[in-house]
Amino acid sequence: MKEPVKTIRDTDEDARRLARRLVRSARYGAIGVIEPGTGFPFVSRVLTGLDVDGAPLILISGLSVHTDALLADPRASLLFGEPGKGDPLAHPRISVRTRAERIRRDDPAHARMRARFIARHPKAALYVDFPDFAFFRMTPQSANMNGGFGKAFLLEAGDLLIDSPAIADVAQLEPSAIAHMNADHPGTADLYARVLGKSKKTGWTLCGVDCAGLDLSNLDELMRIEFDEPLSQASELQTKLVQLSRFAREK
Amino acid sequence: MKEPVKTIRDTDEDARRLARRLVRSARYGAIGVIEPGTGFPFVSRVLTGLDVDGAPLILISGLSVHTDALLADPRASLLFGEPGKGDPLAHPRISVRTRAERIRRDDPAHARMRARFIARHPKAALYVDFPDFAFFRMTPQSANMNGGFGKAFLLEAGDLLIDSPAIADVAQLEPSAIAHMNADHPGTADLYARVLGKSKKTGWTLCGVDCAGLDLSNLDELMRIEFDEPLSQASELQTKLVQLSRFAREK
Numbered sequence: 001m002k003e004p005v006k007t008i009r010d011t012d013e014d015a016r017r018l019a020r021r022l023v024r025s026a027r028y029g030a031i032g033v034i035e036p037g038t039g040f041p042f043v044s045r046v047l048t049g050l051d052v053d054g055a056p057l058i059l060i061s062g063l064s065v066h067t068d069a070l071l072a073d074p075r076a077s078l079l080f081g082e083p084g085k086g087d088p089l090a091h092p093r094i095s096v097r098t099r100a101e102r103i104r105r106d107d108p109a110h111a112r113m114r115a116r117f118i119a120r121h122p123k124a125a126l127y128v129d130f131p132d133f134a135f136f137r138m139t140p141q142s143a144n145m146n147g148g149f150g151k152a153f154l155l156e157a158g159d160l161l162i163d164s165p166a167i168a169d170v171a172q173l174e175p176s177a178i179a180h181m182n183a184d185h186p187g188t189a190d191l192y193a194r195v196l197g198k199s200k201k202t203g204w205t206l207c208g209v210d211c212a213g214l215d216l217s218n219l220d221e222l223m224r225i226e227f228d229e230p231l232s233q234a235s236e237l238q239t240k241l242v243q244l245s246r247f248a249r250e251k
Numbered sequence: 252m253k254e255p256v257k258t259i260r261d262t263d264e265d266a267r268r269l270a271r272r273l274v275r276s277a278r279y280g281a282i283g284v285i286e287p288g289t290g291f292p293f294v295s296r297v298l299t300g301l302d303v304d305g306a307p308l309i310l311i312s313g314l315s316v317h318t319d320a321l322l323a324d325p326r327a328s329l330l331f332g333e334p335g336k337g338d339p340l341a342h343p344r345i346s347v348r349t350r351a352e353r354i355r356r357d358d359p360a361h362a363r364m365r366a367r368f369i370a371r372h373p374k375a376a377l378y379v380d381f382p383d384f385a386f387f388r389m390t391p392q393s394a395n396m397n398g399g400f401g402k403a404f405l406l407e408a409g410d411l412l413i414d415s416p417a418i419a420d421v422a423q424l425e426p427s428a429i430a431h432m433n434a435d436h437p438g439t440a441d442l443y444a445r446v447l448g449k450s451k452k453t454g455w456t457l458c459g460v461d462c463a464g465l466d467l468s469n470l471d472e473l474m475r476i477e478f479d480e481p482l483s484q485a486s487e488l489q490t491k492l493v494q495l496s497r498f499a500r501e502k
Contacts, residue, residue, distance in 0.1 A: 007314050028339040030281035030330050032292035040348045041283035041292035043330040044395070047339060063258050065346075065395065079281050079294040082333070086471050087374055088279040089298060095316075097291045123338055144295070144316060220337050 008152050015153045017226065019145050022081040022094045023160060024050055024213065025224035027121070030079040031058065033069035042069065047124065048078065049117040052171040052210050054162040055139050056098065057113055059124055062132035070100040070136055078138060094145040096160065098138035110135065112171060119178070119207040120215065120222065162230055164211040169234035174209045177237060181206045188245055189216050195248035197223045209237065259403050266404045268477065270396050273332040273345045274411060275301055275464065276475035278372070281330040282309065284320035293320065298375065299329065300368040303422040303461050305413040306390050307349065308364055310375055313383035321351040321387055329389060345396040347411065349389035361386065363422060370429070370458040371466065371473065413481055415462040420485035425460045428488060432457045439496055440467050446499035448474045460488065 009015070028047050035042040042065055049057040056078055060067050070076060081093030103110050113135050118125050127133055143155040164170075181188060182205050189206050193199040193216050201218055208215030213226040225244070231237055260266070279298050286293040293316055300308040307329055311318050321327060332344030354361050364386050369376045378384055394406040415421075432439060433456050440457050444450040444467050452469055459466030464477040476495070482488055 028334065030283075030294050032281075032283035032294035032328075034285070034292050038326075038348065040326045040328055041285050041294075042346060042348070042395075043281050043283035043292075043294055043328045044346050044397070045330065045334070045339060045344050075289075075291045077283075077291055077294045079296065083279065083296070088296060093296050095293060095295050097289065097293070144293075146295070 007150070008154055011153050011155055011159065015145065015147070016155065016159045018092060018147060019094050019143060019153070019155050019159060020054070020212070020226060021224055022092060022145070023056060023078075023096065023140075024054065024215070024226070025222055026056075026080040026082075027220070027222050028082075029056075031066055032077045032079070033066045034073045034075065035065055035069050036072045042066070046078075047117075047121050048080070049113070049120050050208065050210070050215070051109075051113060051116070051137055052162075052167050052174075054160055054210070054212060055137055056096070057117055058136050058138060059117055059128060059133055060136065061127075061130075062134065067134070071102065074100045076100050076138060089146075090148050092145065092147045092151075094143050094155075096138075096143040097141040099141060100136045100138050103135040103137055109137075113137070115175065116208055120217065162210060162212045164230040164232055166211050166231050166233045166236075170209065170211050170231060170237060173234050173237060177209050177241075178206050181241065185245075188241075191248045192216060192225055192244060193218070193223055195251045196225050196244070199223065258401070259405055262404050262406055262410065266396065266398070267406065267410045269343055269398060270345050270394060270404070270406050270410060271305070271463070271477060272475055273343060273396070274307060274329075274347065274391075275305065275466070275477070276473055277307075277331040277333075278471070278473050279333075280307075282317055283328045283330075284317045285324045285326065286316055286320050287323045293317070297329075298372050299331070300364070300371050301459065301461070301466070302360075302364060302367070302388055303413075303418050303425075305411060305461070305463060306388055307347070308368055309387050309389060310368055310379060310384055311387065312378075312381075313385065318385070322353065325351040327351050327389060340397075341399050343396065343398045343402075345394050345406075347389075347394040348392040350392060351387045351389050354386040354388055360388075364388070366426065367459055371468065413461060413463045415481040415483055417462050417482050417484045417487075421460065421462050421482060421488060424485050424488060428460050428492075429457050432492065436496075439492075442499045443467060443476055443495060444469070444474055446502045447476050447495070450474065 083091040140160040145153040189204040193204040207217035211230045216223040334342040391411040396404040440455040444455040455469045458468035462481045467474040
């Protein structure tokens with residue numbers, strides 16, 4: 001890998017936060033795989049979700065080029081960060097090198113991934129159980145981020161994966177936490193979105209909870225709210241949600 | 252390459268037109284290359300232009316991962332077609348397998364590529380002459396297009412390249428045709444954009460002309476107007492422009 005020292009900036013906390021936001025708030029990305037037979041690096045578009053430790057998830061058809069490719073060679077990269085208006089190169093984006101692992105339906109992690117993915121992409125419920133579709137977990141190996149012209153950073157796997165002893169416990173709590181927040185605290189997701197995510201819209205609901213933050217959803221939009229620090233035990237989740245609401249109300 | 256017959260539709264003229272529009276109207280795309288050293292398929296974002304025969308052009312820094320990669324292995328793919336609102340997988344996109352060729356500054360084609368690229372991306376004028384930047388011509392080999400869920404097509408190089416004996420002659424005429432149209436027929440680009448491209452905006456100017464169509468530009472937007480048939484000689488260009496104006500005025 002080329003590391004042209006004079007153009008790569010030191011990876012600081014701001015860069016790590018931006019990198020995580022790009023990966024974790026994405027609805028979709030461009031995936032690059034090595035096409036069997038031709039050997040071409042082949043790029044296509046995939047919806048993306050997140051596993052409980054921050055690793056991207058994809059749900060793809062066995063009839064696609066990328067399924068064949070990933071089964072033959074697990075090396076893949078994912079480009080996150082979509083340009084809005086203006087110069088496309090002024091918008092930050094990140095290329096994450098990943099190793100793909102196909103998740104079997106009888107894998108204990110499958111139900112959790114399925115639930116999290118559908119919460120993020122409700123329309124995927126239409127085909128998630130088709131026999132030719134499968135989840136792949138895309139474990140980050142390293143990444144190159146471009147925060148705009150001349151702002152290049154290199155990141156390591158650890159910068160993108162969530163590090164906490166509470167990952168499994170928070171995953172257990174997630175479904176009830178989401179149901180409780182959306183049913184018993186209507187308006188809180190809108191409050192988070194307005195104050196913490198600068199959204200001018202209403203209609204947000206909570207669709208994901210993990211040790212490092214919250215995912216909010218509003219029709220076809222997603223928003224990621226990152227905690228300052230990952231939770232170190234599941235019991236901190238409730239305190240954190242209350243803290244965020246209080247902080248947001250005071251703003 | 253996998254060709255799952257039951258999911259691939261026959262490539263008809265509508266599919267070819269959509270494929271050309273996706274490639275030729277793009278401001279940018281995701282490029283996949285094979286990264287030297289790691290062997291990973293690496294995806295990043297590039298601005299794209301068009302050579303006079305419809306082959307995509309990119310302008311990239313020698314300090315980037317993709318320059319090193321393309322010099323070591325010219326196989327690359329380009330994903331075109333950006334999602335707007337709604338389901339990202341409902342928006343058409345195309346993955347074009349290409350072979351990259353670096354264009355030296357003393358190549359006779361360089362000045363033409365430079366002019367066409369800057370006409371499309373005026374801000375690229377700021378760095379196009381930096382010594383570490385270079386154009387690569389990305390000659391299409393084949394493509395997979397996805398026109399929306401379940402609408403997959405395979406395309407050949409010939410579906411994406413412009414076939415005409417007049418390519419070089421029209422390229423000669425291009426600068427004066429653009430200058431003439433924008434200076435002497437103000438409003439004509441707006442007329443084309445409104446009637447042929449369903450734009451509600453004004454402020455369009457002509458920024459490219461080739462045997463197969465016109466490129467219109469409006470700040471950060473591009474629009475491609477394809478002719479029904481490619482011009483077979485350069486003298487047909489004026490007639491075609493007049494014909495399009497007449498057709499548009501009658502609408």
